[in-house]
Amino acid sequence: MQVVPGYSTRLENSVNAILSSANRENLPVLYPGPGDLLDTTTPTWFRFLSDLSLVIPSILFRRNV
Numbered sequence: 001m002q003v004v005p006g007y008s009t010r011l012e013n014s015v016n017a018i019l020s021s022a023n024r025e026n027l028p029v030l031y032p033g034p035g036d037l038l039d040t041t042t043p044t045w046f047r048f049l050s051d052l053s054l055v056i057p058s059i060l061f062r063r064n065v
Contacts, residue, residue, distance in 0.1 A: 015052065015055050
């Protein structure tokens with residue numbers, strides 16, 4: 001269910017998993033390895049960052065409640 005356009009529970013769950021992960025440095029999205037090419041100009045990357053910007057306030061609010 002879309003709460004806000006561009007916002008999904010699945011994305012929020014993914015972000016929560018990243019925030020609560022003990023080994024965040026092993027996550028390829030945040031820390032690509034030397035063999036990985038991370039193209040930050042792609043529409044997919046832009047969409048990810050856009051969605052992430054919508055999710056972060058909700059996550060921070062829930063953690064402070």
